[in-house]
Amino acid sequence: MVKWDTLARPKEFGELGFLDTRAMNTVLLAKRTSHIDGCEDSPCIKILEKKKVLERNFFRTSHRGGSQFWQGLQEVKCWYERGRGxxxxxxxxxxxxxxxxxxxxxxxxxxxxxxxxxxxxxxxxxxxxxxxxxxxxxxxxxxxxxxxxxxxxxxxx
Known part of the structure:
Protein backbone atom coordinates (compact mmCIF):
# COMPACT_ATOMS: atom_id res chain seq x y z
CA MET A 1 0.00 0.00 0.00
CA VAL A 2 1.40 3.42 -1.01
CA LYS A 3 0.71 6.61 0.92
CA TRP A 4 -1.25 9.32 -0.87
CA ASP A 5 1.41 11.91 -0.02
CA THR A 6 3.90 9.85 -2.01
CA LEU A 7 1.59 9.57 -5.02
CA ALA A 8 0.84 13.30 -4.96
CA ARG A 9 4.48 14.39 -5.15
CA PRO A 10 5.48 16.01 -8.46
CA LYS A 11 6.88 13.94 -11.33
CA GLU A 12 10.10 15.97 -11.15
CA PHE A 13 10.80 14.21 -7.83
CA GLY A 14 10.30 10.77 -9.37
CA GLU A 15 6.72 10.23 -8.22
CA LEU A 16 3.42 9.94 -10.07
CA GLY A 17 2.28 13.57 -9.76
CA PHE A 18 -1.36 12.93 -8.82
CA LEU A 19 -3.37 16.01 -7.94
CA ASP A 20 -3.95 16.47 -4.22
CA THR A 21 -7.70 16.98 -4.47
CA ARG A 22 -8.10 17.76 -0.76
CA ALA A 23 -5.65 20.63 -1.02
CA MET A 24 -7.37 21.85 -4.19
CA ASN A 25 -10.78 21.67 -2.50
CA THR A 26 -9.48 23.56 0.55
CA VAL A 27 -8.05 26.30 -1.66
CA LEU A 28 -11.30 26.62 -3.62
CA LEU A 29 -13.35 26.82 -0.41
CA ALA A 30 -10.93 29.42 0.97
CA LYS A 31 -11.35 31.43 -2.23
CA ARG A 32 -15.13 31.29 -1.80
CA THR A 33 -14.66 32.33 1.84
CA SER A 34 -12.67 35.37 0.70
CA HIS A 35 -15.57 36.31 -1.59
CA ILE A 36 -18.00 36.02 1.32
CA ASP A 37 -15.66 38.04 3.51
CA GLY A 38 -15.00 40.86 1.09
CA CYS A 39 -17.97 41.29 -1.19
CA GLU A 40 -21.43 42.11 0.14
CA ASP A 41 -23.14 41.87 -3.27
CA SER A 42 -21.85 38.50 -4.46
CA PRO A 43 -24.37 35.88 -5.63
CA CYS A 44 -23.00 33.47 -3.02
CA ILE A 45 -23.85 35.88 -0.20
CA LYS A 46 -27.34 36.45 -1.56
CA ILE A 47 -28.01 32.69 -1.69
CA LEU A 48 -26.69 32.16 1.85
CA GLU A 49 -28.78 35.06 3.17
CA LYS A 50 -31.92 33.65 1.53
CA LYS A 51 -31.26 30.28 3.13
CA LYS A 52 -31.03 32.11 6.50
CA VAL A 53 -27.57 30.74 7.28
CA LEU A 54 -25.82 34.10 6.97
CA GLU A 55 -27.83 36.42 9.21
CA ARG A 56 -24.74 37.84 10.91
CA ASN A 57 -20.99 37.96 10.39
CA PHE A 58 -19.82 34.79 8.60
CA PHE A 59 -16.94 34.27 11.03
CA ARG A 60 -19.36 34.10 13.95
CA THR A 61 -21.68 31.50 12.41
CA SER A 62 -21.91 27.96 13.73
CA HIS A 63 -20.53 24.80 12.21
CA ARG A 64 -23.61 22.63 12.71
CA GLY A 65 -26.10 21.71 10.03
CA GLY A 66 -26.40 22.91 6.48
CA SER A 67 -25.25 21.55 3.16
CA GLN A 68 -21.90 19.95 2.41
CA PHE A 69 -20.83 23.25 0.85
CA TRP A 70 -21.68 25.15 4.05
CA GLN A 71 -19.91 22.58 6.22
CA GLY A 72 -16.85 22.79 3.96
CA LEU A 73 -16.82 26.58 4.30
CA GLN A 74 -16.99 26.21 8.07
CA GLU A 75 -14.05 23.78 8.07
CA VAL A 76 -11.74 26.13 6.14
CA LYS A 77 -12.91 29.23 8.02
CA CYS A 78 -10.25 28.92 10.76
CA TRP A 79 -7.53 28.19 8.22
CA TYR A 80 -8.57 31.23 6.20
CA GLU A 81 -8.75 33.52 9.25
CA ARG A 82 -5.14 32.73 10.18
CA GLY A 83 -3.79 34.19 6.96
CA ARG A 84 -6.12 37.06 6.25
CA GLY A 85 -5.51 40.66 7.12
Missing part, protein backbone atom coordinates in the same frame (compact mmCIF):
# COMPACT_ATOMS: atom_id res chain seq x y z
CA UNK A 86 -8.29 43.10 7.92
CA UNK A 87 -9.13 46.61 6.92
CA UNK A 88 -10.54 48.08 10.08
CA UNK A 89 -12.94 50.70 8.63
CA UNK A 90 -15.41 51.22 11.52
CA UNK A 91 -14.05 48.15 13.37
CA UNK A 92 -17.35 46.46 14.16
CA UNK A 93 -16.59 43.32 12.13
CA UNK A 94 -12.94 43.03 13.15
CA UNK A 95 -12.17 40.97 16.25
CA UNK A 96 -9.70 42.76 18.51
CA UNK A 97 -7.63 39.76 19.54
CA UNK A 98 -8.22 37.20 16.76
CA UNK A 99 -8.00 39.12 13.48
CA UNK A 100 -4.83 40.42 11.84
CA UNK A 101 -5.39 44.18 11.85
CA UNK A 102 -2.34 45.63 13.65
CA UNK A 103 0.98 44.29 12.42
CA UNK A 104 1.64 40.95 10.73
CA UNK A 105 -0.25 38.58 13.04
CA UNK A 106 -3.19 38.50 15.42
CA UNK A 107 -2.75 40.23 18.78
CA UNK A 108 -3.40 36.96 20.63
CA UNK A 109 -0.29 35.58 18.89
CA UNK A 110 1.84 38.70 19.38
CA UNK A 111 0.92 39.07 23.06
CA UNK A 112 0.20 35.55 24.38
CA UNK A 113 0.66 36.30 28.11
CA UNK A 114 -1.62 39.32 27.94
CA UNK A 115 -4.42 37.55 26.12
CA UNK A 116 -4.48 34.55 28.43
CA UNK A 117 -5.90 36.87 31.09
CA UNK A 118 -7.91 39.18 28.79
CA UNK A 119 -11.53 39.23 29.96
CA UNK A 120 -13.45 39.93 26.73
CA UNK A 121 -12.66 37.24 24.18
CA UNK A 122 -15.10 38.46 21.48
CA UNK A 123 -14.41 42.20 21.69
CA UNK A 124 -14.33 44.08 18.38
CA UNK A 125 -11.85 46.80 17.48
CA UNK A 126 -14.71 49.34 17.61
CA UNK A 127 -15.57 48.28 21.19
CA UNK A 128 -11.96 48.65 22.34
CA UNK A 129 -11.64 52.01 20.54
CA UNK A 130 -14.78 53.37 22.25
CA UNK A 131 -13.23 52.57 25.63
CA UNK A 132 -9.98 54.35 24.65
CA UNK A 133 -8.13 51.02 24.54
CA UNK A 134 -8.90 50.44 28.22
CA UNK A 135 -8.81 46.63 28.35
CA UNK A 136 -10.12 44.57 31.27
CA UNK A 137 -8.10 41.68 32.65
CA UNK A 138 -9.10 38.89 35.05
CA UNK A 139 -6.24 39.66 37.42
CA UNK A 140 -3.42 42.13 38.00
CA UNK A 141 -0.65 42.08 35.42
CA UNK A 142 2.57 40.21 36.14
CA UNK A 143 6.01 41.11 34.80
CA UNK A 144 5.58 39.43 31.38
CA UNK A 145 2.14 40.97 30.98
CA UNK A 146 3.44 44.44 31.90
CA UNK A 147 6.11 44.21 29.19
CA UNK A 148 3.51 43.10 26.64
CA UNK A 149 1.06 45.80 27.78
CA UNK A 150 3.71 48.51 27.30
CA UNK A 151 4.43 47.21 23.79
CA UNK A 152 0.72 46.95 22.89
CA UNK A 153 -0.03 50.43 24.27
CA UNK A 154 2.78 51.84 22.16
CA UNK A 155 1.39 50.21 19.01
CA UNK A 156 -2.16 51.40 19.69
CA UNK A 157 -1.19 55.08 20.05
Missing amino acids: CTVNCGERVKFRKDVWLGDCALKTSFPYLYQIYRERQCSVADAWERDWSLEFRRNLGQEEMVEWADLSGRLE
Whole structure:
Protein backbone atom coordinates (compact mmCIF):
# COMPACT_ATOMS: atom_id res chain seq x y z
CA MET A 1 0.00 0.00 0.00
CA VAL A 2 1.40 3.42 -1.01
CA LYS A 3 0.71 6.61 0.92
CA TRP A 4 -1.25 9.32 -0.87
CA ASP A 5 1.41 11.91 -0.02
CA THR A 6 3.90 9.85 -2.01
CA LEU A 7 1.59 9.57 -5.02
CA ALA A 8 0.84 13.30 -4.96
CA ARG A 9 4.48 14.39 -5.15
CA PRO A 10 5.48 16.01 -8.46
CA LYS A 11 6.88 13.94 -11.33
CA GLU A 12 10.10 15.97 -11.15
CA PHE A 13 10.80 14.21 -7.83
CA GLY A 14 10.30 10.77 -9.37
CA GLU A 15 6.72 10.23 -8.22
CA LEU A 16 3.42 9.94 -10.07
CA GLY A 17 2.28 13.57 -9.76
CA PHE A 18 -1.36 12.93 -8.82
CA LEU A 19 -3.37 16.01 -7.94
CA ASP A 20 -3.95 16.47 -4.22
CA THR A 21 -7.70 16.98 -4.47
CA ARG A 22 -8.10 17.76 -0.76
CA ALA A 23 -5.65 20.63 -1.02
CA MET A 24 -7.37 21.85 -4.19
CA ASN A 25 -10.78 21.67 -2.50
CA THR A 26 -9.48 23.56 0.55
CA VAL A 27 -8.05 26.30 -1.66
CA LEU A 28 -11.30 26.62 -3.62
CA LEU A 29 -13.35 26.82 -0.41
CA ALA A 30 -10.93 29.42 0.97
CA LYS A 31 -11.35 31.43 -2.23
CA ARG A 32 -15.13 31.29 -1.80
CA THR A 33 -14.66 32.33 1.84
CA SER A 34 -12.67 35.37 0.70
CA HIS A 35 -15.57 36.31 -1.59
CA ILE A 36 -18.00 36.02 1.32
CA ASP A 37 -15.66 38.04 3.51
CA GLY A 38 -15.00 40.86 1.09
CA CYS A 39 -17.97 41.29 -1.19
CA GLU A 40 -21.43 42.11 0.14
CA ASP A 41 -23.14 41.87 -3.27
CA SER A 42 -21.85 38.50 -4.46
CA PRO A 43 -24.37 35.88 -5.63
CA CYS A 44 -23.00 33.47 -3.02
CA ILE A 45 -23.85 35.88 -0.20
CA LYS A 46 -27.34 36.45 -1.56
CA ILE A 47 -28.01 32.69 -1.69
CA LEU A 48 -26.69 32.16 1.85
CA GLU A 49 -28.78 35.06 3.17
CA LYS A 50 -31.92 33.65 1.53
CA LYS A 51 -31.26 30.28 3.13
CA LYS A 52 -31.03 32.11 6.50
CA VAL A 53 -27.57 30.74 7.28
CA LEU A 54 -25.82 34.10 6.97
CA GLU A 55 -27.83 36.42 9.21
CA ARG A 56 -24.74 37.84 10.91
CA ASN A 57 -20.99 37.96 10.39
CA PHE A 58 -19.82 34.79 8.60
CA PHE A 59 -16.94 34.27 11.03
CA ARG A 60 -19.36 34.10 13.95
CA THR A 61 -21.68 31.50 12.41
CA SER A 62 -21.91 27.96 13.73
CA HIS A 63 -20.53 24.80 12.21
CA ARG A 64 -23.61 22.63 12.71
CA GLY A 65 -26.10 21.71 10.03
CA GLY A 66 -26.40 22.91 6.48
CA SER A 67 -25.25 21.55 3.16
CA GLN A 68 -21.90 19.95 2.41
CA PHE A 69 -20.83 23.25 0.85
CA TRP A 70 -21.68 25.15 4.05
CA GLN A 71 -19.91 22.58 6.22
CA GLY A 72 -16.85 22.79 3.96
CA LEU A 73 -16.82 26.58 4.30
CA GLN A 74 -16.99 26.21 8.07
CA GLU A 75 -14.05 23.78 8.07
CA VAL A 76 -11.74 26.13 6.14
CA LYS A 77 -12.91 29.23 8.02
CA CYS A 78 -10.25 28.92 10.76
CA TRP A 79 -7.53 28.19 8.22
CA TYR A 80 -8.57 31.23 6.20
CA GLU A 81 -8.75 33.52 9.25
CA ARG A 82 -5.14 32.73 10.18
CA GLY A 83 -3.79 34.19 6.96
CA ARG A 84 -6.12 37.06 6.25
CA GLY A 85 -5.51 40.66 7.12
CA CYS A 86 -8.29 43.10 7.92
CA THR A 87 -9.13 46.61 6.92
CA VAL A 88 -10.54 48.08 10.08
CA ASN A 89 -12.94 50.70 8.63
CA CYS A 90 -15.41 51.22 11.52
CA GLY A 91 -14.05 48.15 13.37
CA GLU A 92 -17.35 46.46 14.16
CA ARG A 93 -16.59 43.32 12.13
CA VAL A 94 -12.94 43.03 13.15
CA LYS A 95 -12.17 40.97 16.25
CA PHE A 96 -9.70 42.76 18.51
CA ARG A 97 -7.63 39.76 19.54
CA LYS A 98 -8.22 37.20 16.76
CA ASP A 99 -8.00 39.12 13.48
CA VAL A 100 -4.83 40.42 11.84
CA TRP A 101 -5.39 44.18 11.85
CA LEU A 102 -2.34 45.63 13.65
CA GLY A 103 0.98 44.29 12.42
CA ASP A 104 1.64 40.95 10.73
CA CYS A 105 -0.25 38.58 13.04
CA ALA A 106 -3.19 38.50 15.42
CA LEU A 107 -2.75 40.23 18.78
CA LYS A 108 -3.40 36.96 20.63
CA THR A 109 -0.29 35.58 18.89
CA SER A 110 1.84 38.70 19.38
CA PHE A 111 0.92 39.07 23.06
CA PRO A 112 0.20 35.55 24.38
CA TYR A 113 0.66 36.30 28.11
CA LEU A 114 -1.62 39.32 27.94
CA TYR A 115 -4.42 37.55 26.12
CA GLN A 116 -4.48 34.55 28.43
CA ILE A 117 -5.90 36.87 31.09
CA TYR A 118 -7.91 39.18 28.79
CA ARG A 119 -11.53 39.23 29.96
CA GLU A 120 -13.45 39.93 26.73
CA ARG A 121 -12.66 37.24 24.18
CA GLN A 122 -15.10 38.46 21.48
CA CYS A 123 -14.41 42.20 21.69
CA SER A 124 -14.33 44.08 18.38
CA VAL A 125 -11.85 46.80 17.48
CA ALA A 126 -14.71 49.34 17.61
CA ASP A 127 -15.57 48.28 21.19
CA ALA A 128 -11.96 48.65 22.34
CA TRP A 129 -11.64 52.01 20.54
CA GLU A 130 -14.78 53.37 22.25
CA ARG A 131 -13.23 52.57 25.63
CA ASP A 132 -9.98 54.35 24.65
CA TRP A 133 -8.13 51.02 24.54
CA SER A 134 -8.90 50.44 28.22
CA LEU A 135 -8.81 46.63 28.35
CA GLU A 136 -10.12 44.57 31.27
CA PHE A 137 -8.10 41.68 32.65
CA ARG A 138 -9.10 38.89 35.05
CA ARG A 139 -6.24 39.66 37.42
CA ASN A 140 -3.42 42.13 38.00
CA LEU A 141 -0.65 42.08 35.42
CA GLY A 142 2.57 40.21 36.14
CA GLN A 143 6.01 41.11 34.80
CA GLU A 144 5.58 39.43 31.38
CA GLU A 145 2.14 40.97 30.98
CA MET A 146 3.44 44.44 31.90
CA VAL A 147 6.11 44.21 29.19
CA GLU A 148 3.51 43.10 26.64
CA TRP A 149 1.06 45.80 27.78
CA ALA A 150 3.71 48.51 27.30
CA ASP A 151 4.43 47.21 23.79
CA LEU A 152 0.72 46.95 22.89
CA SER A 153 -0.03 50.43 24.27
CA GLY A 154 2.78 51.84 22.16
CA ARG A 155 1.39 50.21 19.01
CA LEU A 156 -2.16 51.40 19.69
CA GLU A 157 -1.19 55.08 20.05
